[in-house]
Amino acid sequence: MENSYTITLKIKRYDPDSKRSWVQDYELEAGRILRFTDVFRKINNELDPSLAWNSSCEHAQCGTCAVRVNGKPLLACELLVENAVAHFGTTVFGVGPITVAPVVRDLIVDFEHAYERVNKVKPYIIKPAQNPNPGEEYHIDPRDLERYVEATRCVNCFCCAEACISSHKGFLGPNAVMASIVRLMDPREQAEEERLELLYSEEGIYRCHTSMACSFVCPKEIDVAHFIALAKAGKFK
Amino acid sequence: MGKKFRINSTEQCDVLIIGGGGAGLRCAVEILQKRPGTRVVAVTKVGHVQKSHTTTAQGGLAAVDPRDPIDKPIYHMFDTWKGSDCAADQNIIKKIIESAWDQIVWFENHGMHFSRDEGGNLSKRTFGGHTLNFGEASAFRAVFEADRTGKGIVDTLWGETLREGISFINQSIATELIFRGNRCSGAVIFKQKEGRFVRVMAKATVLAMGGSGQLFRVTTNCRQNTGDGLALILQAGLPIMDTEAVQFHPTGIVGPGILASETLRSVGGILRNRDLEAFMERYAPKMKELAPRDLVARAIESEVREGRGVLNPDHNIEHVWIDLRHLSDHVHDVQIPEVTGFFRKFVNIDPKKELCPVRPSVHYHMGGIPTNEFGEVQKSAEELISGLFAVGECAAASFHGFNRLGTNSILELITMGKIAGEKAMDFLEVDSNEPPGDAGEMTFSLFSRFMEGEGKENIGRIRQEMQTLMTEKVGIFRKEDGLIEAIETLKELKERSENISLSNKSLTMNQELIQRWELENLLAVSIICAQGALNRRESRGGHFREDFPERKDEFNYHTLAHMTEFGKVTLGERPVDMSIYEARGENYEKFAVIERKY
Numbered sequence: 001m002e003n004s005y006t007i008t009l010k011i012k013r014y015d016p017d018s019k020r021s022w023v024q025d026y027e028l029e030a031g032r033i034l035r036f037t038d039v040f041r042k043i044n045n046e047l048d049p050s051l052a053w054n055s056s057c058e059h060a061q062c063g064t065c066a067v068r069v070n071g072k073p074l075l076a077c078e079l080l081v082e083n084a085v086a087h088f089g090t091t092v093f094g095v096g097p098i099t100v101a102p103v104v105r106d107l108i109v110d111f112e113h114a115y116e117r118v119n120k121v122k123p124y125i126i127k128p129a130q131n132p133n134p135g136e137e138y139h140i141d142p143r144d145l146e147r148y149v150e151a152t153r154c155v156n157c158f159c160c161a162e163a164c165i166s167s168h169k170g171f172l173g174p175n176a177v178m179a180s181i182v183r184l185m186d187p188r189e190q191a192e193e194e195r196l197e198l199l200y201s202e203e204g205i206y207r208c209h210t211s212m213a214c215s216f217v218c219p220k221e222i223d224v225a226h227f228i229a230l231a232k233a234g235k236f237k
Numbered sequence: 238m239g240k241k242f243r244i245n246s247t248e249q250c251d252v253l254i255i256g257g258g259g260a261g262l263r264c265a266v267e268i269l270q271k272r273p274g275t276r277v278v279a280v281t282k283v284g285h286v287q288k289s290h291t292t293t294a295q296g297g298l299a300a301v302d303p304r305d306p307i308d309k310p311i312y313h314m315f316d317t318w319k320g321s322d323c324a325a326d327q328n329i330i331k332k333i334i335e336s337a338w339d340q341i342v343w344f345e346n347h348g349m350h351f352s353r354d355e356g357g358n359l360s361k362r363t364f365g366g367h368t369l370n371f372g373e374a375s376a377f378r379a380v381f382e383a384d385r386t387g388k389g390i391v392d393t394l395w396g397e398t399l400r401e402g403i404s405f406i407n408q409s410i411a412t413e414l415i416f417r418g419n420r421c422s423g424a425v426i427f428k429q430k431e432g433r434f435v436r437v438m439a440k441a442t443v444l445a446m447g448g449s450g451q452l453f454r455v456t457t458n459c460r461q462n463t464g465d466g467l468a469l470i471l472q473a474g475l476p477i478m479d480t481e482a483v484q485f486h487p488t489g490i491v492g493p494g495i496l497a498s499e500t501l502r503s504v505g506g507i508l509r510n511r512d513l514e515a516f517m518e519r520y521a522p523k524m525k526e527l528a529p530r531d532l533v534a535r536a537i538e539s540e541v542r543e544g545r546g547v548l549n550p551d552h553n554i555e556h557v558w559i560d561l562r563h564l565s566d567h568v569h570d571v572q573i574p575e576v577t578g579f580f581r582k583f584v585n586i587d588p589k590k591e592l593c594p595v596r597p598s599v600h601y602h603m604g605g606i607p608t609n610e611f612g613e614v615q616k617s618a619e620e621l622i623s624g625l626f627a628v629g630e631c632a633a634a635s636f637h638g639f640n641r642l643g644t645n646s647i648l649e650l651i652t653m654g655k656i657a658g659e660k661a662m663d664f665l666e667v668d669s670n671e672p673p674g675d676a677g678e679m680t681f682s683l684f685s686r687f688m689e690g691e692g693k694e695n696i697g698r699i700r701q702e703m704q705t706l707m708t709e710k711v712g713i714f715r716k717e718d719g720l721i722e723a724i725e726t727l728k729e730l731k732e733r734s735e736n737i738s739l740s741n742k743s744l745t746m747n748q749e750l751i752q753r754w755e756l757e758n759l760l761a762v763s764i765i766c767a768q769g770a771l772n773r774r775e776s777r778g779g780h781f782r783e784d785f786p787e788r789k790d791e792f793n794y795h796t797l798a799h800m801t802e803f804g805k806v807t808l809g810e811r812p813v814d815m816s817i818y819e820a821r822g823e824n825y826e827k828f829a830v831i832e833r834k835y
Contacts, residue, residue: 003550016745031551033492033585038552044749045697050741052748054284056459059493059583061388062288077493080585104408104430105746111284112407124396125348137345139357145350152350152392153385156287188348 004031005081005091009039011051012096013106023094026051036076036084036095037065040107052106060219063157067107068096073162075219098162100173114158117172121180121198126191138188148185151178151227153220160214160224171207172198174214174224181227184236192236205231242681242744244425245433249669250276250404252661253423253439255411256466257286259294259387259650260629260657261445262394267658269401275665278437279398280406280426282446282461286395290447290459290630291650294387295496297379299367299644300337302359308376310334312369314817315827316376317645320366321603321638322778322788323830324479324795326814328610329634333652340651341380349393351382365499365530366642366835371827379644384575387647406437410465410751412680414442414473414625415672419616421625422670425680429751432744434680436672441624441661444469444606444614445654448630449762451700451755453599454708455494455554457486461755466631468758470606471765472679475616476797478811479604480762481769482639484779485713487534489598491549491556493583497576497595502526504568507560508537509592510545516557529835531640534597535781538713541596549594558592597713601641603779604769605633607797607811612657618797618811624664628653635795638813639778640833687753692736696752699737703730703756703763711767716783720771727764728804734760761800768806769796778833793830 009026026043034042040053055065058077065076070088085091097107101114131138154175161173180199183189199205205228214224230236252268254261257279265277283289301310313334318325345351345359352360361377369376382389398405406426413425415436423438446466450458467477488497502508508526510516520536521528528536537557540546546555561569561577569577569589577588586593606627607615612634614625629650636649710723734756741749773796775789776782797809818828 015743017743033549033551033583035492035583038492041697044752045695045701048740049696049749049752052746056283056288056461057290057293058460059293059495059579061293061385062283062459064284064288078582080583082585105748108284108746108748110430111288112405115285115287119399122396122399123392124400126400128346131346135342137342137351137359140353141357142353142355145353149350149383152382152389155292155388156285183348186348186350188346 002032002082004029005085007081008092009043010092010094011106013051014103016105030081032080032082034081036069036079039081040076052108054108061155063155066098066157066159066162068098068162070094073098073159073217075157075159078219098158100158100161100167114161115156117161117176118156118179120172121176123179125183125186125189126194127189129188129190140187144187148182150222151182153222154178155220157219159217159219163213163217165211165213166207166209170203172203174228177205177231178224178227181231181236184231199231242434242684244436244677247436247438247672248278249438250278251439251665252277252441252443253437254279254443254445255424256445256447256629256631257281257405258289258445258447258629259291259390259394259647260654261443262286262391262398263651263654264443264445264628264658264661265403266394266397266401267655268662269398269403271659272662272665273401276404278404278406278439280409280411282408282410282465284408286405287391289391290462291647292388292391293457293459294647295384296364297362297381297386297644298341298647299364299378299642300341300380300648301334301378302361303338307369308378311824312371312376313337313367313378315371316367317636317642318828319831319833320640320642322640322833323793324635324638324777324813326635327817327828328814329636331817332610332656333636333649336652337648340648340655344390344393344651347393347397349382349389351380351389364643367644371824390647390651410754411446411469412683412754413677414469415676416473417670417673420623423672425677427680429746432746434677436676438670438672440667440669441626441664443626443628443657443661444631445627445629446631448602449759450599450602452704452707452759452763452766453712454704455489455491455596456599457489457494457496458599463755464758464762465755466606466627468761470614471761471800474799474801475614475622476607476799476809477605477765478607478633478795478797479635479639479769480765480798481773481780481796482603482778483599483766484601484603484641485534485597486600487530487537487597488559488595490579490583491554491594491596492552494598495579495583496598496600497559497579497593500573501559501561501576504572505564509558509560510540511547512545516540516545531779531781534713537595537597542714547594554596556594556596559595560592561588562590562592601646602630603633603635603637603639603641605631607795608632608634610634611660612653613660617809626657626661628657639780683754683757687750688739688742690735690737690739692738694733694736696737696749696756699730699734700756700759703727703759707763707766711763711770713781714783715770715781717771720767723767724764724771727760727767731760731803761803764804765798765800765806768808769798772796772808790830
């Protein structure tokens with residue numbers, strides 16, 4: 001195990017003022033457990049303060065730092081240098097922004113656009129079921145909750161949409177449809193018809209080719225494909 | 238570059254909410270549900286509200302279920318008062334705790350995925366400092382959504398704002414408040430993606446801008462928690478309160494700063510120093526690792542300070558170890574899988590076989606923008622600013638006083654968010670207003686200074702020096718000479734910051750420019766934190782003075798601080814509300830100035 005690595009980041013940059021795009025190499029010494037967000041910060045502090053990258057929580061709970069590293073969509077805050085070296089078998093890393101949303105500058109994308117897909121499925125209870133005990137909580141059997149609670153861990157980092165072979169061509173994308181599937185499985189939701197109409201529409205789940213790339217790349221390790229499969233089979237309850 | 242800045246547009250709305258975390262969004266939903274059609278604009282610094290800091294809250298949400306046969310709101314009030322080290326305001330404690338359960342039901346009914354017990358009811362767990370019958374036994378009072386309660390809150394609120402119709406201005410910052418006399422009438426917003434300045438005029442303006450954990454070297458806070466709300470208020474010539482009241486969690490994971498929860502110690506984890514000595518025996522011979530949070534945090538810092546820490550070369554942070562190697566596989570796999578998962582993921586360590594690096598981590602800022610019980614911003618202890626509200630971590634009403642209990646923070650966010658929303662509706666009838674001609678000038682002079690700065694200094698390095706200084710001198714241990722030194726050094730750092738030359742002078746998504754602005758905010762809040770700590774010659778809650786280790790009654794007040802020019806801090810006082818005690822109702826004596834002993 002090395003104590004540190006000399007790594008090269010080939011970062012795809014974009015300048016919105018000149019509309020120019022280029023790849024810039026940064027070579028630096030990085031400790032083995034620095035994460036890629038730490039490496040970006042090190043670049044800002046030591047090499048180039050102008051490199052723009054995005055993050056918020058930096059512990060995999062918000063999904064802001066999603067980037068492509070050697071083609072794989074992932075969260076930069078979770079990628080330790082030594083793991084990256086082991087995983088990709090190299091010390092040279094191509095880093096680019098995710099492509100499901102327009103780039104604003106360098107690695108920063110316009111999340112607002114990416115989220116439009118999620119907004120479309122209405123990620124809330126559209127029509128609440130009758131509550132047998134008004135003024136109290138609904139009773140939900142923990143076994144029912146168990147069936148869909150995994151899907152509620154999604155942070156909308158869009159790594160799945162990025163990896164999905166269909167989401168670049170008319171498919172709402174795995175995370176967006178999963179948000180609707182959750183509500184179809186949630187006993188508090190009554191707007192089944194409206195939800196199914198969108199799920200089975202032109203941009204719905206039948207665009208999915210079951211490559212299962214979504215489950216493969218999900219940083220939260222959610223089996224997204226499983227939920228899409230349930231929806232294809234109509235097994236919501 | 239010498240380019241003259243200008244206001245690109247002026248927009249009108251009813252309510253402007255700056256900050257899109259739990260408090261800001263709860264406020265928005267309250268208004269949108271009660272008054273459909275109200276034009277609410279919410280500004281967030283992050284790419285989307287779902288990326289707000291609230292989403293990282295793990296543990297739970299304290300609220301007494303009225304059906305609970307043994308728990309009572311008065312116990313929760315007592316715990317909060319005692320936990321605050323008698324520095325919270327009792328009118329706020331009463332207001333928040335009495336309506337807490339209604340909030341829980343509201344969230345559940347609007348789709349939050351709370352964890353359930355076998356009967357399908359909301360599960361409840363215990364949390365430090367929450368007791369039954371005034372300290373007799375642990376209370377099962379915290380409802381939760383697994384280990385992501387904050388995320389459940391934000392997801393639910395975001396969904397509701399979508400349903401009701403709101404305008405979001407994402408990836409944007411508020412650089413200046415706009416006033417007409419004593420009334421706030423909106424703010425200047427800088428939209429990062431477009432590089433445009435917009436005046437958003439509003440009948441009511443709500444600040445929900447989050448905390449300031451980035452003042453310190455190790456923090457659980459998000460990258461964007463740079464004390465912006467506090468700095469914005471100071472810039473307007475208004476006071477901030479109890480800035481010296483900062484909460485440190487004893488065990489943050491070196492690297493990401495996230496919490497290695499108390500559970501690790503309660504299941505038998507042992508803290509060790511460089512020599513692998515189990516040092517807690519020296520600090521708390523009986524309780525050892527199970528001693529209260531503040532004591533454990535001070536023990537760890539003492540070890541580091543006295544040279545018995547270990548340096549992590551990658552993050553350049555000194556730390557101690559928590560040893561979990563002796564615990565059974567069952568404990569690892571069943572009782573502490575989430576936390577040990579963090580060590581695996583972020584530090585590449587297998588806690589079954591290796592020692593885990595931890596250091597106290599700044600977790601929460603109890604201090605903030607002073608408000609009354611409706612979240613209305615105060616100009617002084619007696620006077621309000623009309624049409625301006627502050628809620629959430631950037632505000633101090635104050636529910637937490639000098640120390641916050643676990644699970645009380647998100648309760649406060651959502652409750653004060655709702656209350657401020659209700660109150661903001663009183664302002665909807667006022668006439669819409671035109672901005673004064675000079676609105677924006679303050680922003681432009683600030684940004685010109687940033688753009689025209691020349692020299693060899695680097696933003697990141699100054700920020701790091703400031704964080705190290707704050708950690709060492711204004712952190713867990715504070716002392717007269719160290720605080721004076723910190724204040725002087727902060728002034729030097731401020732001077733050095735004028736010699737930063739931005740390498741990128743564009744206005745469009747210029748992260749460097751934003752970081753420059755954040756540095757300005759961080760330095761302003763830092764110096765007030767240090768000044769407040771210097772003035773408070775006692776120890777209370779999160780504020781610990783080595784030279785004055787006891788709490789003193791003469792400091793039973795909130796610190797109000799103004800700063801008109803960097804370093805020129807004027808301190809004032811706001812009394813602590815003791816209305817529960819003064820009402821002389823049942824158990825009133827529990828709400829006197831009592832000892833904080835557990």
